[in-house]
Amino acid sequence: MTDSLQILKHIPEGFLNIKPRDIIKLISSPTIFHLKGKEEPPLFISLLLHGNEFSGLIILQEILKKYEKDLPRNLIIFIGNPKACAQGVRHLEDQPDFNRIWNKEHSSEYPLTGSVLEYVKKNKIYAAVDIHNNTGENPLYACISKKDLDFIKLAQSFSENIVYFTRPHSVLSQALSLIAPSLVIECGLPGYSQGITTGVQFIEKLLNSQESWKKEEIQIPYVYSTYATLLIDSDSEISFESQLVLKKGQLCLSDQIDQLNLKEVPVGTILGKVNNFNPFKLIDNKGQDVFNQFFSIINNNWIVKASFIPSMFTKDTRIAKSDCLGYVMQKISITDFLNKQKNEANPV
Numbered sequence: 001m002t003d004s005l006q007i008l009k010h011i012p013e014g015f016l017n018i019k020p021r022d023i024i025k026l027i028s029s030p031t032i033f034h035l036k037g038k039e040e041p042p043l044f045i046s047l048l049l050h051g052n053e054f055s056g057l058i059i060l061q062e063i064l065k066k067y068e069k070d071l072p073r074n075l076i077i078f079i080g081n082p083k084a085c086a087q088g089v090r091h092l093e094d095q096p097d098f099n100r101i102w103n104k105e106h107s108s109e110y111p112l113t114g115s116v117l118e119y120v121k122k123n124k125i126y127a128a129v130d131i132h133n134n135t136g137e138n139p140l141y142a143c144i145s146k147k148d149l150d151f152i153k154l155a156q157s158f159s160e161n162i163v164y165f166t167r168p169h170s171v172l173s174q175a176l177s178l179i180a181p182s183l184v185i186e187c188g189l190p191g192y193s194q195g196i197t198t199g200v201q202f203i204e205k206l207l208n209s210q211e212s213w214k215k216e217e218i219q220i221p222y223v224y225s226t227y228a229t230l231l232i233d234s235d236s237e238i239s240f241e242s243q244l245v246l247k248k249g250q251l252c253l254s255d256q257i258d259q260l261n262l263k264e265v266p267v268g269t270i271l272g273k274v275n276n277f278n279p280f281k282l283i284d285n286k287g288q289d290v291f292n293q294f295f296s297i298i299n300n301n302w303i304v305k306a307s308f309i310p311s312m313f314t315k316d317t318r319i320a321k322s323d324c325l326g327y328v329m330q331k332i333s334i335t336d337f338l339n340k341q342k343n344e345a346n347p348v
Contacts (some may be wrong), residue, residue, distance in 0.1 A: 004029065004115075005030050005111075005112055006029055006030070006032070008034070009034055009036075010318075011035070012031055015064075018057075020057055021088060022315070023086060023288070028082060030079065030080055030116075031078070031181075032077065033079075034073075034075075034077075035071055036074060036076065037071035037075060040073075040074055040128040041074070041123075041210075043076070043125065043206050044180070045203065046131065047059075047083055048084075048085050049081060049099040050084070050130035051081045051082075052079070052082075052085075052090050053131075053132050053190055054085060054133070055187045055188075055191060055192065055195055055196050056192065059131060059200050059261055061201045062170060063204065066204075067104050070112025071207070072208050073206075073207045079100075083095070087224050090255050090319065096109060097323065099170075102117075102169060115180070117175055122200035123270060125231060125282065127181050128180055128181070128182035129185060129202075130173045130174040130182070130184045132184055134186055134188060134314070136315055138262060138311065138321040139294075140158070140159045140186065140187060140188055141162065141224075141311075142161070142185050142186070143164075143173065143183060144164055144184075144333050145165055145173060145174045145182075147220070147340075151181050153216055153218065154213055157202060157216070158198065158202045159198070162223050162224065163311060163329065164223050164225045165327070179241050187199050218334060220334055221334060224232075224262070224330070225283060225337070226285075227328050227329060230325045231280065231283060231324050231325070236249060236279040238317045238321070240252070240255040240315060248272075248275055248277075251274050252274075254271055258315050260309055260310050260311050261312065262335065263309065264303065264308070265308055265309070266307050267307055273301055278297055280295070287300065294308055308328045308329065309328065311329055312328065
């Protein structure tokens with residue numbers, strides 16, 4: 001079970017300049033800061049759900065330094081996993097993944113997650129932003145889990161790259177989407193300066209104007225829709241070095257696999273090599289394994305059979321085996337995306 005939630009009405013002394021690894025000196029458990037500003041309703045932001053994704057902390061520090069004594073709007077900040085942050089890891093060995101516990105299936109974590117969601121609902125937030133980093137090379141992008149104009153307009157204020165997803169079901173942004181327009185902002189690799197700058201500008205915009213982004217026209221031509229999750233057998237031995245001979249159970253991936261993210265991968269592309277076994281499952285949004293729809297293994301080569309667009313493909317083997325190697329996406333025009341929204345809202 002995770003630690004209980006603490007709620008503070010102030011920022012601890014020294015927080016604005018604390019290094020990520022030292023945050024444990026100021027807060028040691030999941031914490032909400034509820035800060036008073038000039039305007040209601042409050043904006044909600046969450047960070048450090050994954051302890052090794054520290055750009056959110058830097059973004060928050062930059063915002064609070066600028067508006068320390070003159071916050072434009074009430075701000076509710078949730079800091080998820082300071083213990084993991086102190087160790088520079090996604091989560092500790094005896095902890096769950098803090099962004100996989102936000103539904104009722106995780107009843108042991110409900111004292112924490114239920115408290116956070118109830119607090120947010122009670123305080124009537126107007127929007128929610130969950131700040132993350134990637135473990136592989138990715139352009140900046142935003143993720144939404146609801147086919148809604150306000151969600152799209154909120155997301156395009158951060159990036160022209162918008163990903164729609166429905167799995168996993170247990171992430172924080174999905175739980176928040178039942179309360180207010182919500183999204184995940186993916187700020188590139190931890191510490192990436194452009195990701196931090198863009199994140200600061202985005203949060204500033206939301207703090208200074210509740211309605212301006214809602215009045216903007218839809219500017220993006222398409223949305224990336226997550227189709228399936230690519231899983232790897234946790235017993236596989238993964239390498240990224242080209243080898244003529246692979247040991248049994250060994251998987252050799254392209255050392256540039258993360259550089260394919262948000263780019264169309266054509267038919268015939270070789271993504272890696274295996275040794276007489278298939279370590280993959282590609283689980284679609286209905287829970288079916290559709291690996292053979294997109295890929296084949298021929299002469300021990302892992303080959304693309306149907307073109308697709310990857311996201312979050314990672315070279316971090318720990319995450320690849322404990323969570324996933326990445327996601328398979330398809331591009332949908334914004335017109336078709338919104339038409340599907342209308343059809344789903346008004347079924348025949």
